[in-house]
Amino acid sequence: VKGRITVIGTDGILSPEVESIAYDIGKSIAEHDCILVCGGRAGVMEAACRGAKDAGGLTVGILPSIDGSDANEFVDVVVPTGMGYARNSIVVSSGDAVISVAGSTGTLSELGMALNYGKPVIAVEGSGGVSDLVKEISQSDDRLSRIVYAKPSEAVEVALRKAGLV
Amino acid sequence: VKGRITVIGTDGILSPEVESIAYDIGKSIAEHDCILVCGGRAGVMEAACRGAKDAGGLTVGILPSIDGSDANEFVDVVVPTGMGYARNSIVVSSGDAVISVAGSTGTLSELGMALNYGKPVIAVEGSGGVSDLVKEISQSDDRLSRIVYAKPSEAVEVALRKAGLV
Amino acid sequence: VKGRITVIGTDGILSPEVESIAYDIGKSIAEHDCILVCGGRAGVMEAACRGAKDAGGLTVGILPSIDGSDANEFVDVVVPTGMGYARNSIVVSSGDAVISVAGSTGTLSELGMALNYGKPVIAVEGSGGVSDLVKEISQSDDRLSRIVYAKPSEAVEVALRKAGLV
Amino acid sequence: VKGRITVIGTDGILSPEVESIAYDIGKSIAEHDCILVCGGRAGVMEAACRGAKDAGGLTVGILPSIDGSDANEFVDVVVPTGMGYARNSIVVSSGDAVISVAGSTGTLSELGMALNYGKPVIAVEGSGGVSDLVKEISQSDDRLSRIVYAKPSEAVEVALRKAGLV
Numbered sequence: 311v312k313g314r315i316t317v318i319g320t321d322g323i324l325s326p327e328v329e330s331i332a333y334d335i336g337k338s339i340a341e342h343d344c345i346l347v348c349g350g351r352a353g354v355m356e357a358a359c360r361g362a363k364d365a366g367g368l369t370v371g372i373l374p375s376i377d378g379s380d381a382n383e384f385v386d387v388v389v390p391t392g393m394g395y396a397r398n399s400i401v402v403s404s405g406d407a408v409i410s411v412a413g414s415t416g417t418l419s420e421l422g423m424a425l426n427y428g429k430p431v432i433a434v435e436g437s438g439g440v441s442d443l444v445k446e447i448s449q450s451d452d453r454l455s456r457i458v459y460a461k462p463s464e465a466v467e468v469a470l471r472k473a474g475l476v
Numbered sequence: 477v478k479g480r481i482t483v484i485g486t487d488g489i490l491s492p493e494v495e496s497i498a499y500d501i502g503k504s505i506a507e508h509d510c511i512l513v514c515g516g517r518a519g520v521m522e523a524a525c526r527g528a529k530d531a532g533g534l535t536v537g538i539l540p541s542i543d544g545s546d547a548n549e550f551v552d553v554v555v556p557t558g559m560g561y562a563r564n565s566i567v568v569s570s571g572d573a574v575i576s577v578a579g580s581t582g583t584l585s586e587l588g589m590a591l592n593y594g595k596p597v598i599a600v601e602g603s604g605g606v607s608d609l610v611k612e613i614s615q616s617d618d619r620l621s622r623i624v625y626a627k628p629s630e631a632v633e634v635a636l637r638k639a640g641l642v
Numbered sequence: 643v644k645g646r647i648t649v650i651g652t653d654g655i656l657s658p659e660v661e662s663i664a665y666d667i668g669k670s671i672a673e674h675d676c677i678l679v680c681g682g683r684a685g686v687m688e689a690a691c692r693g694a695k696d697a698g699g700l701t702v703g704i705l706p707s708i709d710g711s712d713a714n715e716f717v718d719v720v721v722p723t724g725m726g727y728a729r730n731s732i733v734v735s736s737g738d739a740v741i742s743v744a745g746s747t748g749t750l751s752e753l754g755m756a757l758n759y760g761k762p763v764i765a766v767e768g769s770g771g772v773s774d775l776v777k778e779i780s781q782s783d784d785r786l787s788r789i790v791y792a793k794p795s796e797a798v799e800v801a802l803r804k805a806g807l808v
Numbered sequence: 809v810k811g812r813i814t815v816i817g818t819d820g821i822l823s824p825e826v827e828s829i830a831y832d833i834g835k836s837i838a839e840h841d842c843i844l845v846c847g848g849r850a851g852v853m854e855a856a857c858r859g860a861k862d863a864g865g866l867t868v869g870i871l872p873s874i875d876g877s878d879a880n881e882f883v884d885v886v887v888p889t890g891m892g893y894a895r896n897s898i899v900v901s902s903g904d905a906v907i908s909v910a911g912s913t914g915t916l917s918e919l920g921m922a923l924n925y926g927k928p929v930i931a932v933e934g935s936g937g938v939s940d941l942v943k944e945i946s947q948s949d950d951r952l953s954r955i956v957y958a959k960p961s962e963a964v965e966v967a968l969r970k971a972g973l974v
Contacts, residue, residue: 423581730897754920
C-alpha cells in the first residue's frame, strides 16, 4: 500500500454526476494502491467506497456513532468513535491527502481542519457545493489559498503527487 | 448567568481594529451576564477574554494542549484537552451561540462545525478574514446561508436573540 | 482562584454516606478557593457540585451530551462535548488533581486516564466502589501505586498539596 | 471478514512470555478471519500486529500522534488522531470485543472504557499486569464482574463467542 487518501463530501442524496465523480475517485484511489479513508456514511462517502471496492481496494470509515450502524455497506474497516461530528477531525487527520467532492457545512469543517493539519487538499472542480464555493474566496487568505483545484479525472493523481506518494 | 457565548477568530497578532472589535465583544458578553467561551489562546481569543474580565465576566478556554500552558492570562476556567485541533468541535459545542471575528482556517473549521451543530452563528462584518469571506459564498448553500452578519456593536445582541437568551 | 480539582465517582443513586462525602469534598474545594471540575451529571458529581455551590464556589461540568441537557442543576459552566464517554479523558485532564469517590467502570476509566496524564490521584478511603477496590491491587503496579488514599475529611488538602497548590 | 477484535496491553518492552502470548493472539485473530484493532504502538500492540500479519491478517492502529510516526511497522491502517490518550476510547469502541494482555494504567483506562461501552472484555490469565490484577477485585463490582478470564490459547475464541461472531 502506498498511502491513505481521505475523501470528504456530501452526506445524502447525490446527483448522478456527483455520484459518478465520487465513484470514479474511489476507484482511482484503489487502482493507485491506496487505502480510501472517509466518514463512512452515505452520499459521496458511499459512492467513493463503492468505487474503491469495485477496484479491489480497502476502505476505512471513521463514524460518528458508537455502534457503527451508520456505516455504508462498502466500508471494510468500521471505526465507530461515538464522538459525533467531532470525528471529522480524525477523518482528515487519517489521510495523507484530502479530496473534496461537493459538500456542505460538514465538508467545510473538514476542509478547514485539513488545512489546520497542513494536509494537501484537493477540491474537485465542477462538483458543486462548498468544493466549488471555496474557490471564490480562497485567494483572499494565505492558508485557504493552499487548496488545489483539479478536474475529477485528475484529482487522485494530484493528491498522490502533493502527498509525496508518487 | 444567562448563557454561554463562544467567540472564535484569528489566533495571532491582530490589527488594532480587530483587537478592538474582539475586546468590545468580550466586554459586551460579560455585560450581558453571559459566560465567554473560546479556544483560550492568543489573538481574538485573548482580546475577547480581556474585555470580558474588564467587565467582571467569566471566561472559559478550551485548549489544544494537555497542560494548559497555552492559555492566555485572561482565561478563568482552563480546560486542557490534549486533543489538538480536534478541540475546535468542543469550543463551538459549548456556546449557545457563536460569534466569529476575522480568522483563517481554524475559524473556518469552527464555522462549519457550529453550523453542523445547528448553533446560531454571527459573523462580524468588516472584521476581515474568513468572517467576511464566507459572506461571499454563503447565499449559495442552504446551511451556510444560516450565518447572520452583524456590525461589531450589534453582534452580541444578535447572538443573544438568536440563541433565545433574551 | 488557586487551581482546579476534578471529582470523579458514581453516576447514579448514592447512599447517604457517599452523598455526604461527595458534598463535603465539593464544599471543601470551594472553601479552598479552587474550581470544581467534574463530569457534570448525577450522583457524586451532583453532590459535589451542590457542596461547592453552598460554599460560593464555581463548578464546571464536562458532559457527554451535545446539548448539555444531562447537566445537574449545580453546574455553572456547562461544557457539552457530544463525545459520549470519550469525554472522560477531558474530565481528568482539566484538573490539577483528581479525587475519586466510590464509582464503577466509568470511574475506573478515569482513574487510569488520570494516571496516564501523571495527575495526582486521591482515592477516598471508605467511599466504596472502585475507589476502595483499587487499593487492593495498587501496590502491584508501579503506576497504580501512585494513587494516594485519604480519609474523606483530608482528601482535598492532600489533593492541593500533591498538585503544588499550597 | 467476520468482525474486529481489539487487543490492549503493555506499551513497552515485554517479557518473552507476554510477547509470545500477544503474538499468538494476533495470529489467531487473523486466522479467525477478523481484523485486529489496537493502539498501534509498541509492546503488546506490536507483537499482536506481527502475529496477525504472519497469518495474512489486516491490522488497524488508532494512534495518539497526529502524524502516525509512532505506529509499529506491522500496522496496515494507520489512524493518527492527534488526541493523545483520549484516543484510548476509540481503540476499544472500534472492536466487537476487547482482549487484554498484561498492561498498566493505559490498559486500565481502556478496560474501564470497554465496560462503559458494554463490550465483551476478555482478560488473559497469567499475562500479568492489570489484566491479572483486575481479577482480584472484579467480583466486588457488578460491571467489573462482566470481565471474562481466559487462557491465552482460548482468549480469541471466547472473544468471538461473546461478541456473537461465531
